[in-house]
Amino acid sequence: MCLGTLKLWSHYLPERLNLNDTRKVLSADLDGRYGGDCEGRWVGESYWGAQKPDTIAEHLALLRPMLANCPAIPARFDGWWKF
Structure with a gap:
């Protein structure tokens, strides 16, 4: 799970x-060749992203429940949505 x-x-x-x-934007055939800027990623047992503890806590508060219930x-x- 990523955010960014x-x-x-x-x-x-x-x-x-x-x-x-929003739904039309997300489902449009947009050119994503330049990817995005990932600010945080949670894979179930490890986190990659911000270095500031408060930002890490914000990211994990969003990412953990998503992965737990996936x-x-x-x-x-x-x-x-997949890009």
Whole structure:
């Protein structure tokens, strides 16, 4: 499980994408060749990411419940997305 910022480009989409529709943005065929900036990753027994203890605690508070309940969709979220 990772958290961070995706770098997605719409260069080759046939029509303009409504950026206010999250589901359409996530399901669009966006160009992700430049990946993203992973800020934290939790793999069940180890963490990779921030060095500041408060930031690590914030990341783990989000990532641990997601991995513990996978593949169930966590509360407040609408599904799993793969990029």
